[in-house]
Amino acid sequence: MQDKTVSSSKAFDNLKKVGKSKGFSAFTAALLAILLGLIFGYLIMRIASPANSFLGFQMLLIGGFKRIGDVFYFATPILMTGLAVGFAFKMGLFNIGASGQYTMGMFFALYVGFMWKLPDSIHWIVCILAGMVGGMLWGLIPGIFKAFLNVNEVITSIMFNYIGMYLVDMLIQGNAAMYISSKTRTAYLPASAQLPTLGIPHSSVNISIILAITLALILFIVLNKTTFGYELKATGFNKFASAYAGMNDKRNIILTLVIAGAMAGLGGAFAILAPSTIAGSSMTYEPVSVIAANGFNGIAVALLGNSNPIGIIFSAVFISHIQRGGTLASLYGYKPEIIDVVIAVIIYFSAFAMLMNSTVANLIKKRYSKKQSAKLPSADSKEGA
Amino acid sequence: MENYIIEMLNITKEFPGIIANDNITLRLKKGEIHALLGENGAGKSTLMSVLFGLYQPEKGEIKKNGKVVKINNPNDANDLGIGMVHQHFKLIDIFTVLENIILGVEPNKLGFLQKKQAREKVLKLSKQYGLEVNPDALIEKISVGMQQRVEILKMLYRDNDILIFDEPTAVLTPQEIDELMEIMREFAREGKSILFITHKLNEIMAVADRCTVLRKGKYIGNVAIKDTTKEELSRMMVGRDVNFKVHKKTKELGDVVLSAHNITVSSKIHKNNAVKNVSFNVRAGEIVCLAGIDGNGQTELVSALTGLEKISSGSITLGGKNITKANIRTRSMSGISHIPEDRHKYGLVLDYSLEKNLVLQRYWQPEFQTFGFIKTKAVRSYADRLIKQYDVRSGQGPITPVRSMSGGNQQKAILAREIDKEHELIIAVQPTRGLDVGAIEYIHKQLVARRDAGKAVLLVSLELEEVMNLSDRILVMYEGEIVGELDAKATTVQELGLYMSGAKRSITKENENAG
Numbered sequence: 001m002q003d004k005t006v007s008s009s010k011a012f013d014n015l016k017k018v019g020k021s022k023g024f025s026a027f028t029a030a031l032l033a034i035l036l037g038l039i040f041g042y043l044i045m046r047i048a049s050p051a052n053s054f055l056g057f058q059m060l061l062i063g064g065f066k067r068i069g070d071v072f073y074f075a076t077p078i079l080m081t082g083l084a085v086g087f088a089f090k091m092g093l094f095n096i097g098a099s100g101q102y103t104m105g106m107f108f109a110l111y112v113g114f115m116w117k118l119p120d121s122i123h124w125i126v127c128i129l130a131g132m133v134g135g136m137l138w139g140l141i142p143g144i145f146k147a148f149l150n151v152n153e154v155i156t157s158i159m160f161n162y163i164g165m166y167l168v169d170m171l172i173q174g175n176a177a178m179y180i181s182s183k184t185r186t187a188y189l190p191a192s193a194q195l196p197t198l199g200i201p202h203s204s205v206n207i208s209i210i211l212a213i214t215l216a217l218i219l220f221i222v223l224n225k226t227t228f229g230y231e232l233k234a235t236g237f238n239k240f241a242s243a244y245a246g247m248n249d250k251r252n253i254i255l256t257l258v259i260a261g262a263m264a265g266l267g268g269a270f271a272i273l274a275p276s277t278i279a280g281s282s283m284t285y286e287p288v289s290v291i292a293a294n295g296f297n298g299i300a301v302a303l304l305g306n307s308n309p310i311g312i313i314f315s316a317v318f319i320s321h322i323q324r325g326g327t328l329a330s331l332y333g334y335k336p337e338i339i340d341v342v343i344a345v346i347i348y349f350s351a352f353a354m355l356m357n358s359t360v361a362n363l364i365k366k367r368y369s370k371k372q373s374a375k376l377p378s379a380d381s382k383e384g385a
Numbered sequence: 386m387e388n389y390i391i392e393m394l395n396i397t398k399e400f401p402g403i404i405a406n407d408n409i410t411l412r413l414k415k416g417e418i419h420a421l422l423g424e425n426g427a428g429k430s431t432l433m434s435v436l437f438g439l440y441q442p443e444k445g446e447i448k449k450n451g452k453v454v455k456i457n458n459p460n461d462a463n464d465l466g467i468g469m470v471h472q473h474f475k476l477i478d479i480f481t482v483l484e485n486i487i488l489g490v491e492p493n494k495l496g497f498l499q500k501k502q503a504r505e506k507v508l509k510l511s512k513q514y515g516l517e518v519n520p521d522a523l524i525e526k527i528s529v530g531m532q533q534r535v536e537i538l539k540m541l542y543r544d545n546d547i548l549i550f551d552e553p554t555a556v557l558t559p560q561e562i563d564e565l566m567e568i569m570r571e572f573a574r575e576g577k578s579i580l581f582i583t584h585k586l587n588e589i590m591a592v593a594d595r596c597t598v599l600r601k602g603k604y605i606g607n608v609a610i611k612d613t614t615k616e617e618l619s620r621m622m623v624g625r626d627v628n629f630k631v632h633k634k635t636k637e638l639g640d641v642v643l644s645a646h647n648i649t650v651s652s653k654i655h656k657n658n659a660v661k662n663v664s665f666n667v668r669a670g671e672i673v674c675l676a677g678i679d680g681n682g683q684t685e686l687v688s689a690l691t692g693l694e695k696i697s698s699g700s701i702t703l704g705g706k707n708i709t710k711a712n713i714r715t716r717s718m719s720g721i722s723h724i725p726e727d728r729h730k731y732g733l734v735l736d737y738s739l740e741k742n743l744v745l746q747r748y749w750q751p752e753f754q755t756f757g758f759i760k761t762k763a764v765r766s767y768a769d770r771l772i773k774q775y776d777v778r779s780g781q782g783p784i785t786p787v788r789s790m791s792g793g794n795q796q797k798a799i800l801a802r803e804i805d806k807e808h809e810l811i812i813a814v815q816p817t818r819g820l821d822v823g824a825i826e827y828i829h830k831q832l833v834a835r836r837d838a839g840k841a842v843l844l845v846s847l848e849l850e851e852v853m854n855l856s857d858r859i860l861v862m863y864e865g866e867i868v869g870e871l872d873a874k875a876t877t878v879q880e881l882g883l884y885m886s887g888a889k890r891s892i893t894k895e896n897e898n899a900g
Contacts, residue, residue, distance in 0.1 A: 225759060225761075226754075227758075227759055228757060234734045234737065237736040238735065238736075240730045240731050241734045243693065244691075244723070244731040244732070245746055246716075247714075
């Protein structure tokens with residue numbers, strides 16, 4: 001009887017080990033989710049234009065590899081907004097205001113780029129820092145509202161998306177040095193304000209992707225190794241227990257949203273300060289009263305990356321990859337709108353399936369561990385009877 | 386052949402990962418009061434849910450009057466005459482007593498309610514059994530004891546003759562318990578059969594005819610009460626001898642540790658004040674118990690003392706230092722350890738590992754962090770020490786997710802954390818709620834050990850036995866006021882009950898004196 005219990009528990013141990021490793025289950029869940037998203041995306045392409053669907057879909061999948069520089073270039077801003085959403089989410093805050101923070105960051109970076117005369121070597125660095133400050137400001141205000149007046153951060157940050165966007169559009173249109181009204185765009189930034197390129201031909205990929213990945217790693221360390229991260233996650237898991245333990249939730253809420261805002265603001269700065277592939281030009285901003293899509297894409301990135309900074313790096317690159325492939329897939333006669341729909345379907349299906357999957361994975365894990373504890377006594381009773 | 390009205394034969398009910406009922410047989414005679422005894426998690430509630438049609442058993446059958454019956458849902462149970470008073474009442478707060486009683490079996494004509502005949506029937510039943518209620522009172526306005534009467538009337542209204550009472554005395558004062566016992570006896574005399582679920586031995590000895598004991602989902606035995614003793618029943622329930630009496634040495638009282646002056650706390654739920662002008666002291670080396678029925682301001686008072694809630698007036702001093710305005714962490718560092726009422730909501734971060742929970746009050750101290758970085762090794766070795774010292778059992782040691790631990794071990798973890806932290810005062814709120822006898826014994830011993838070590842202990846408890854056993858001094862709260870201060874050695878459960886129900890008070894209202 002002894003032997004029997006031991007062997008059966010061993011078999012379950014192995015199953016449990018696999019189920020138990022958290023990273024494993026999160027990773028498989030993400031892969032499964034992406035697969036489901038791809039299948040669904042393919043079905044839509046199939047419906048839209050059956051003849052080209054296979055080649056088109058193939059391009060969607062592998063097209064990104066042909067534009068590896070662009071994949072990373074476009075991944076940078078959504079990686080930053082993804083961090084902005086995911087980091088706040090760890091504390092149980094839904095930072096839907098990443099768009100506004102992104103726009104403010106972009107404006108601050110532009111302003112310093114145009115209006116401040118600084119030595120070439122530090123101009124772009126100051127621009128980046130200004131962008132960070134802009135984002136922080138737009139994270140600080142909802143943070144203060146939440147901490148001191150208990151106003152839901154979702155409501156304030158949605159409003160601040162609009163306030164930020166209209167404010168920035170107004171300020172840019174009113175500034176002759178920054179805005180060229182005949183083109184309805186901002187002027188070209190001086191070269192000193194643009195970020196150093198990584199030198200991949202025909203691509204704007206630049207140093208900011210390295211900065212972004214570094215920041216993700218730093219946030220990972222902050223979350224997992226520091227007392228601040230400990231408090232932040234404790235508050236996210238159980239705000240009553242964190243209050244009971246005497247954590248300063250007001251300070252933590254504000255600090256979290258300020259950090260989140262800083263990330264989104266940096267995203268905006270990175271996007272607008274990127275070097276252009278055409279000499280003598282630069283990225284420009286068109287004030288047309290549209291909320292920055294990169295902010296909302298950050299939500300999908302964070303969701304797919306399970307709010308884990310490392311996961312967010314991969315999910316940002318993946319989403320950027322699909323978007324590049326999608327652009328190329330239009331070569332097979334797909335209208336850009338259809339491609340956008342397919343991409344959106346893949347991203348959101350992946351993200352939602354991911355959410356479902358991790359719930360399912362948790363359930364399975366619980367079942368296994370419970371089954372094991374239940375199996376032993378029942379084996380005993382059989383022996384007894 | 387005995388005359389059984391209900392037989393549950395060889396019932397087995399499994400849940401994913403656990404066998405809640407393993408081959409359990411229970412036979413209920415007509416006209417008897419049959420107790421079902423077992424610790425928390427022994428499978429009592431599951432068995433009753435099977436009888437009430439809430440769960441379907443995997444194996445076994447249910448017979449009524451010798452005939453096999455199938456109970457698929459509570460309506461089937463009701464048709465067979467089975468009624469149940471749940472531990473947590475199933476009443477609609479904003480409905481009247483009458484509306485709650487007829488809920489589900491509303492008498493109607495073409496869809497229009499016919500309340501008149503219902504009212505007559507309810508009044509007749511209430512008179513017949515001495516279950517006084519006002520049919521038009523709203524549930525939210527009446528006392529818990531009254532709400533229980535409504536639940537009982539619900540069963541009677543449906544002409545049930547097999548009545549299940551699930552832990553009915555948990556919310557009652559001793560006087561109300563006596564009344565309930567009398568009502569149960571009256572039912573039995575009339576030929577109704579009663580199943581009485583409880584883990585309180587005194588009540589079983591007082592009222593039951595026979596008793597079926599369950600332990601860890603298994604059937605242990607069935608005994609006639611007149612042939613057994615309390616000790617034997619507890620041995621059957623727990624599986625070993627249990628020491629009911631807590632041994633305490635007499636202890637010299639030390640200085641005043643905590644003193645509260647005229648504390649008033651406004652209630653979050655209602656408009657009125659939850660704690661009204663309360664003053665008391667706790668001295669080193671004594672266990673002071675705040676007794677009272679649930680919801681008489683104890684929770685709010687503790688929140689005020691620990692800093693979770695602001696007080697609207699009054700002052701709090703700890704060891705001579707005024708902490709009225711201090712925040713939670715300052716109070717904690719000044720020497721308040723707090724074992725919270727709801728361990729899942731306040732005491733633990735369930736998604737954190739055991740080791741992270743063990744440093745929940747101390748992670749920021751230099752011992753556990755440098756420059757904001759947590760010293761993983763220091764945390765681990767500290768956790769290892771506490772786990773060993775306080776015998777906290779878990780699947781994977783310090784890295785076990787606390788969510789997966791048993792309630793008793795979760796509570797031990799909190800206890801370890803709060804006792805190991807430097808403290809002068811321990812505020813323990815219902816520290817043994819929902820725990821099995823072994824864990825209760827352990828926690829009682831630890832609290833007494835704190836007292837003997839010269840610390841002050843403020844215990845909030847709803848369990849009268851715990852109050853009588855542990856405390857040196859008892860403060861009784863009723864409707865937000867302290868209405869009595871009793872010496873634990875000199876008082877009786879009955880006297881305590883009179884204070885708890887508001888029938889007696891030895892401390893008069895200050896405002897009345899003033900006015």
